[in-house]
Amino acid sequence: MRALVDIFESLTSSIRFVIGLFVLAVMGFGLMLTLGATYVAPRAVESLAEGAERVGEKAIEAAQQERRAHEMGKDGWGYDAATTKSDRSERTSRSGSAKDGWAN
Template identity: 50%
Template sequence: MRALVDMIDSVTGTVRFIVGLLVLGVFAFVFIMTAGASYVAPKISEDATAKAAAFGEKALAEARQQRREHELAQDGWGYGAAGSSEDGEGWGDTSR
């Protein structure tokens, strides 16, 4: 009878050890993920903000350029001038 109790006690101790290792592993994983997210997330946010700002600046510059070209075309200058033909044979054609 004592051997049975010792065997059950040994199995119980092994199960406790395995469960303890799993709990510690989960805590370590959560800690690593939290620390990584708190370090990586601000860096990603800063990079995304910088890229969005650069993209916005490029879009604004392109819009200004298109507006300038449109205004010049209304005055008779540039690719959209009234004197240029529709098939690209006007004075502003760069394909030649």
């Protein structure tokens, strides 16, 4: 009978040990998530925001340069840099067709 009680105690202590390991694993995972949300995520968001800001500034600068070049091209100060696809396609469609108002 004592052997049966020892086996039962051994089994219950093993189950308690496995459950304890599971609880520790869940607590460790929760700690990792908490630390990640507290320290890592704000730094990552901050670096992404800085990168997006730099990209936005570069896009604004490129658009301003393109607009300046286009305006200078209209006034005759620039060449080819101010011409865009729409300008080129507009010129070719007008020169290639008889719809310019003269040959109606």
